[in-house]
Structures are given as structure tokens and as C-alpha cells.
Amino acid sequence: MTMKPVLSFQPEQLDSRRLSSPLGSPVQAEVYFPRLTVPFCGHIKGGMRPGKKILIMGIVGMNPESFDIRLTCGDSEDTAADVAIEMKAEFSDKQLLRNACVSGEWGEEESAIPYFPFIADQPFRVEILCEHPRFRVFVDGHQLFDFYHRVELLSAIDTVKINGDLQLTKLG
Template identity: 35%
Template sequence: MFVAPPGYQPIYSPDIPYLGPINGGLREGTSIYIQGTIPKHITRFFINLICGESESSDIALHFNPRFDGRDKVVFNTCQNGSWGSEDKIHKMPFRKGEHFEMVIIVTLQGYQIKVNGMDFHIFQHRIPMEQVRGLQIAGDVSIQTINFIGGGMGGGMGGGYPGGGMGGGYPGGMGGGMGGGYPDGMGGGMGVSVLRGYQGGGMGGGYPGGMGGGMGPGGYPGGDMGDGYPGGMGGGMGGAFPGSNLPGMSGQPVYNPPVPYSNMIPGGMFPKRTIIIRGMIPYGADRLRINFLVSRSRDIAFHMNPRVREGIVVRNSMIGGNWGQEEREMSMNPFMEGQYFDMSIRCGNQRFKVFVNGQHLFDFFHRWQSFNEIDMLEIEGDVQISYIHF
């Protein structure tokens, strides 16, 4: 079970057809980020933004790629059971048998669609975005992750984000403020979500009061509340999101930074501080390094070194110029060529807890005693980074 900071619950590998809520609705600056794969024998699929949570709800955005010899993408709306006039785009941004990353950005004018980092189309609003309550996906497509990002979507979350959310979402309205969009064909890799979705059993009455959906109460593996999540959220995310004592995400995300990456950590590390890193391991990769440093001394308090060809993740520290004892024990290795990863690194009183793709990967106990002096993040090696959020 992925133990995530509030406002960061990606939906992993949902069953298709999928129908789930968008808690807090849509507003300007919100983005919906979808990773998936197009099967080789596709005919068509669709993604709908719906004004309710049932299949009969009005559809504010119908996005419908059709592979029928004259490939096209059809946009439309449906109100009171009646379809509007179709917008047909006679080019196909998806390829059969290939992975894709897609972002739907909500603007005042309409829905801006990006596929694999490229602008595709803007569909003008016909139904007010404030009426949208759900997301529906069906047809010939498999989905790896769905994320809802930004736009101040803290509403249904019991106060997750300080200040009611992430503000305007994308600085510079995406594109210009993001260093020219998505280099290397990587999508936005963005991951601040506010729902877990109705996956097989309902939300148990929304956020306060438990997550439902087969996620019952359960203690955090490891048990100590200094590092665990308040409310015993771990093995099964039970309890509730009390809100006030949950750690929040702060600051603007960094999209598609060049690697090597080096930057100060705003405010340094402190208990419950969580850093989200999303990216992809390119084909031919050998190894990468993620270092948490004390900038004044250049000591490496936490060194994480996935070695792709060896299939291991080495952890260590370098203090006073000397490397410490390597740690290599791990239940699995998610860092493989051509694979996307979604990593959450959480600072506790005794240790860092690292989760990748929804799975607890390892703990690294602090070797640098004053962990609040850790104030710099460096990433280098064979990796493409699409998203960093402190």
C-alpha cells in the first residue's frame, strides 16, 4: 500500500472501464495526468469528464481517438442525452503498441490536451468546468496511473495542502513556464492527486472516515508513529485523513529538470517531509544517483544508487570524505530499462522511508545526526526526471 502525503494518491492500474470521482471538482490550473499503453489491436477508446458519477451523467469533455483507417480524434459534449457537434482532429497522437503520457490542462478557455509532451488540441468549454465531478475511461486502452494535479484542489481532503491547495497549478500556464514543455517526449510526470478512485468498492463515504475500497484499518509496517503515518495508515489506509496533523506538500513542483540536477531543498529536511520524484529509466541505462546532502560540508547524508544492469539499489552515506557501510537488501527492484517510476522519499525521526510505484522499497536509518541540516538534492546519471515536488 502506497503511503503518500496528502493530496498525492495516484490511481494505479485501474480496471477498464474506469469510473471515478474528481474530489473537489475542476478549476483553472487543474491538470489530469494519465499514463497508459495503446494495444496493438486497438479500434478506439475514450476519456470523458462527466458532470456526475454515473455513466448517464452529462459529458463536459469527450475525448475519443479512433483507429479506423482514417485515424482521427473526436471531441464532443453530451447534455441531457444529446450529443453536440463533433470537433474532428485528423491526426493521431497515439501509436499502436506504444506507451503514452497525456495531460488535460483546465484553462479558462477550455481543455488543453498534451500527448507525449506535444500540444495536440484545445477544446473550448461548452459546459462550465465547475460542473465536472468524475472521470470515465473505456475502450481499447490500458492505464498505468491517473493523477489529479494543482488548481488548489485541497477541498475534499480535510485540509491537506496549507493554504487550500497548490495555488495556480502550473506556473506560466504550462509550456513557457516549464522550460519549453516536455523534452525527450516525456510527459509531465506530475503526481499530485486527490483521490484513490472508486476501484472495486467505493470510497467509504469520502476522505474523512476512511478510504473504503477494500482498504481497511491497519498499522504502518514498522509501527513507530515517529516515522509512520498518523492514524495508522499503512498496511491498509484505514482511519481517516485528520488533516491538521498530516504533512503537506509545499512549493511549486519542478517539471522536467535537466540531469544532472542540483538544487536546495526549501526549508531543509524535517520529520514528515516528503519528496516526490517521478521519471523514467532510459534504455541502455547503467546507473543513477540520488543524493541528499549537507550543502555547507558537501557530506552526503543519504546516497541512493540504483544500478540498473546489476539489478540492485545501493544505499550509503559519505561523511567526512569517507563512505560508510553499503546497504543492498531489498524485496524488489523497480528501476529497469524503459520503465517509469514514481518515488516518494519520506523523512522520519529515525530514518528515510522510500516507496516506489506504490510499494515500500526500503528504510535508510539516519547516519547524519542533525538531519534538519540536510538541505540539498542532487540527481545524476542515466535517468530522465519529469517531476520533483518537495
């Protein structure tokens, strides 16, 4: 019994199909995946809780100075909304500073990280996993640091704010 090949591809055929792909050019891809605007402020449905994860994907700016990501209790700029975590990437000294503000008082800043993960003009993926005692933060799939909760009522943490030298491509 002789078996016939189910599919056979000619290299030219494969290449021509790629060229006709509707997402083949960056201009067309921009239409399907519009950039999120910075500064960004968005609501976290139901607030934070253990097991919930925030995903932030983007591209660092060409000549970045800094950018920051905040998880806050409310989105008001007038009243001092509690800041559960603020992460500020400083490119001049390659630091990722973290802090929290509870009842109008900023706590002790944390800065220790094993390496600085952000590179100018390069994509990144930040995942903030909420666990019972802490936020666990991953960048590009690698755990970078833990930040222990200073805001006690996790469900009150209902806003994400992003600002600085970056483009956002996806939030989830």
C-alpha cells in the same frame, strides 16, 4: 412525472473534444511540462525534518547503466559535503545500493531490497519520507526500504542531487 436526461453524449462528440484538447499531442505537452535537466541539483527549503517528503518522478533511460539520487548537506563539490543518503540504481545487476558519507567517511553500504523496481524506458515515482529515526523510501507507491539516519542534524540536509540515465518529469 417524466425526468429528462441532464446530459447526453454522442460518441463522436466525445472523441472530437478529446482531439481538440490543448494537451492532446506530446509536442504540446512538452511545452507545458518541460523536462528538468540531469544532472540536477536543487535546494530543499528549510532542510529535512520528520514528516517532510521529497518526491521525484521521471522516466528511466532507454539503455540505462545507472542513476543516483543524493540528499546532501550543501551543494559544494569542492568540500566533502555530508551525504545523508545516496541511492544508486545499478541496472546490470539490478541492485539499489544505499550509503551515507559523514565527515568524509563512507559508511557500510546497504543493498537488500525485495525487488528491483526500475525498468528501462518506463516512468517511476520515488518518495523519500523523513521520519525521526530513518528515511522511508517508496517506489511507485510500495515501500522498498528504510535507511536509518547517519547525519544527525536533519535540517542540515538541504540539497537534492540527481544524476545518470533518466529524465526528470517532476520534483516536489
